[in-house]
Amino acid sequence: xxxxxxxxxxxxxxxxxxxxxxxxxxxxxxxxxxxxxxxxxxxxxxxxxxxxxxxxxxxxxxxxxxxxxxxxxxxxxxxxxxxxxxxxxxxxxxxxxxxxxxxxxxxxxxxxxxxxxxxxxxxxxxxxxxxxxxxxxxxxxxxxxxxxxxxxxxxxxxxxxxxxxxxxxxxxxxxxxxxxxxxxxxxxxxxxxxxxxxxxxxxxxxxxxxxxxxxxxxxxxxxxxxxxxxxxxxxxxxxxxxxxxxxxxxxxxxxxxxxxxxxxxxxxxxxxxxxxxxxxxxxxxxxxxxxxxxxxxxxxxxxxxxxxxxxxxxxxxxxxxxxxxxxxxxxxxxxxxxxxxxxxxxxxxxx
Numbered sequence: 001x002x003x004x005x006x007x008x009x010x011x012x013x014x015x016x017x018x019x020x021x022x023x024x025x026x027x028x029x030x031x032x033x034x035x036x037x038x039x040x041x042x043x044x045x046x047x048x049x050x051x052x053x054x055x056x057x058x059x060x061x062x063x064x065x066x067x068x069x070x071x072x073x074x075x076x077x078x079x080x081x082x083x084x085x086x087x088x089x090x091x092x093x094x095x096x097x098x099x100x101x102x103x104x105x106x107x108x109x110x111x112x113x114x115x116x117x118x119x120x121x122x123x124x125x126x127x128x129x130x131x132x133x134x135x136x137x138x139x140x141x142x143x144x145x146x147x148x149x150x151x152x153x154x155x156x157x158x159x160x161x162x163x164x165x166x167x168x169x170x171x172x173x174x175x176x177x178x179x180x181x182x183x184x185x186x187x188x189x190x191x192x193x194x195x196x197x198x199x200x201x202x203x204x205x206x207x208x209x210x211x212x213x214x215x216x217x218x219x220x221x222x223x224x225x226x227x228x229x230x231x232x233x234x235x236x237x238x239x240x241x242x243x244x245x246x247x248x249x250x251x252x253x254x255x256x257x258x259x260x261x262x263x264x265x266x267x268x269x270x271x272x273x274x275x276x277x278x279x280x281x282x283x284x285x286x287x288x289x290x291x292x293x294x295x296x297x298x299x300x301x302x303x304x305x306x307x308x309x310x311x312x313x314x315x316x317x318x319x320x321x322x323x324x325x326x327x328x329x330x331x332x333x334x335x336x337x338x339x340x341x342x343x344x345x346x347x348x349x350x351x
Contacts, residue, residue, distance in 0.1 A: 037249075037253075037270070037349040037350065038349065038350050039347055039348060039349060039350070040170070040171065040172070040173050040175075040348055040350070043170065043171060043211075043215065043350055044148075044169070044170030044171060046215050047162060047165050047166050047170050047171070047215065048166050048170070050162050050215065050223070051160070051162040051163045051165070051166035052166075060106040060107065060108065060157075061106070061136075061139055061155055061156060061157055061158065061228070062103070062104050062105060062106050062138075063085060063102050063103060063104075063105055063106070063107065063110065063133065063138060064085060064089065064103045064104070064137075064138025064139065064228065065085050065086060065087045065088070065089050065103060065137075065138050066084070066085060066087075066135075066137030066138050067084070067085045067133055067135060067136055067137055067138045068082060068083075068084050068085075068133070068134045068135035068137075069082065069083050069084070069085065069091070069102070069107075069110070069131055069132070069133055069134065070082050070131070070132055070133075070134050071083060071093070071110075071114060071129065071130075071131050072129070072130045072131075073114075073118065073124060073127055073128070073129055074127075074128035074129075074130070075128075076124055076127070079094070079095075079118070079123065079124070081094075082134060085102055085103060085138065086099075089101060089102065089103025089104070090102060090103070093114075093117075095121060095123055096117050096118075096121055096123075097121075100113070100114075100117065103138070107131040107132060107133065110131045111129045111130060111131050112129075114127075114129045114131065115127045115128075115129045133156070136154045136155075136156050137154065138228060139154055139155040139156070139227070139228025139229075140152045140153070140154060140155075140228060140229070141153045141154075141155055141159075141164065141226055141227075141228060141229075141230045141231075141232060142230075142231045142232070143164060143168050143232045143233075144231070144232070144233050144234075145175070145233045145234035145235055145236060146171055146172045146173075146174050146175035146176065146234045146235070146236045146237075147165065147168040147169065147170070147171055147172060147175070147234055148168055148169030148170055148171070148172055149167075149168045149169045150168070151168075153167060153168075154228075155226065155227065155228050158225060159225070159226045160223045160224065160225055160226065161179065161181070161209070161214065161222075161223050161224050161225075161226055161232070162214065162223050163226075164226050164232060165179075171211070171234060173239065173252070173254070173348045174236045174237060174238070174239055174254065175211070175234050175236065175237065175254065175350075176234065176235045176236060176237035176254070176255070177210055177211055177212065177237065178208055178209065178210055178211065178234070178235065179208070179209045179210075179211060179214065179232065179233070179234055180206060180207070180208050180232070180233045180234075180235065181206070181207040181208075181209070181224070181226070181230055181231070181232050181233075182204060182205075182206050182230065182231040182233070183204060183205050183206075183207065183227065183229070183230050183231075184203065184204050184229045184230075207224065209222050209224070210222075211234075237254055237255040237317075238254075238255045238316070238317025238318065239252045239253065239254050239255070239317060239318060239348060240252070240253055240255070240262055240267055240315045240316075240317065240318070240319050240320075240321065241253075241318075241319070241320045241321065241346065242267050242268070242270070242271040242320075242321045242323070243320055243321070243322050243323070243346075244283070244322045244323040244324050244325070245275070245277070245278075245323075245324060245325035246274055246275055246277065246278030246279055246280065246283070246323035246324050246325045247268070247271045247272075247273075247274060247275065247278065247323045248271060248272035248273050248274070248275055249271045249272040249349075250271065250346070251271065251346055251347040251348060251349050252346055252347070252348035252349065253267065253270045253271070253348075253349050254348060254349070254350045255317065261314050261315075262314075262315050263312040263313060263314055263315065264283075264285075264300055264302065264305060264312055264313045264315060264321060265302075265305060265306070265312050267315060267321050268302065268321075268323075270349070274302070274323065275325065277325040277326060278302075278323055278324075278325055279323070279324045279325060279326065280301070280302035280303045280306075280323060281301040281302060281303045281304065282299075282324055283299075283300040283301075283302050283321065283322060283323040283324070284297050284298060284299055284300060284321075284322050285297075285298040285300055285313070285315065285319050285320065285321055285322075286298075286319070286320040286322060287316060287318075287319050287320075288318065298313075300313060300321070302323065
């Protein structure tokens with residue numbers, strides 16, 4: 001089963017692009033022409049800020065298989081010990097016959113259960129039992145994809161999606177526009193995206209949330225609770241680079257999702273348009289040739305594309321669109337390709 005959380009109110013408006021023909025702005029989708037651009041650092045700062053405001057439901061995380069528990073019986077040290085929950089979700093305890101099912105119980109519930117068992121078996125008349133988890137192994141959440149620290153996290157308390165992303169150090173440059181949560185039925189039955197029970201007839205469900213909705217809408221419905229057994233994935237999307245003295249805002253621009261196509265004119269619009277000194281008809285796309293390992297140089301005549309005298313060209317992930325001005329032409333002619341390499345000095349923008 002797949003859930004897609006509905007989108008919010010749409011994109012926020014930015015200032016019009018500079019030196020881009022009016023028809024170009026009108027012909028592009030609003031997503032490009034009115035995009036609010038953010039760097040990865042700005043996005044991650046917002047994740048950290050919003051994660052600190054989250055107030056998940058104050059429920060204790062239940063114990064499960066693999067957890068190491070410490071059970072302490074006040075004033076009866078011979079009954080106090082560490083026990084590990086078996087794969088079948090139970091423990092054995094001295095002088096109490098049979099196995100004690102603990103999986104799914106919180107430590108408070110387990111304290112009550114152990115106290116009752118001690119009384120029923122005539123071991124302690126008025127037991128005071130305390131239980132705490134020494135090692136948490138039963139609530140793994142797998143976080144993969146375009147995040148700073150992909151790994152398996154143990155959920156030791158109620159945790160939201162924003163808190164999980166904050167623990168992972170936020171997203172990486174190539175993160176796409178969506179977060180995908182795959183939830184196995186045991187966790188799905190606890191809570192679906194709307195807070196109601198999941199369907200018992202399915203093995204798992206998939207919840208898709210747009211990053212922009214999570215960070216911009218202010219709607220807590222997008223900041224869903226994360227449960228043990230969930231897999232959280234942020235698919236990677238491609239980046240195109242727009243460089244050179246002829247463009248208003250050089251940098252890398254993250255595509256919205258994997259496989260999305262972006263054209264030369266869309267890239268120019270995202271980069272706030274051409275400068276007044278741009279040599280648009282002398283632009284080039286630098287594209288890595290997978291066969292030779294070298295960069296192919298593809299001429300691009302932007303002015304002709306704008307005037308509809310040439311077809312708009314599709315760009316590929318990791319393409320570099322270089323738009324020179326009069327000085328840039330000389331740099332490019334002297335082998336200035338090294339200056340075009342996208343690295344730490346190039347800002348990468350999301351929209």
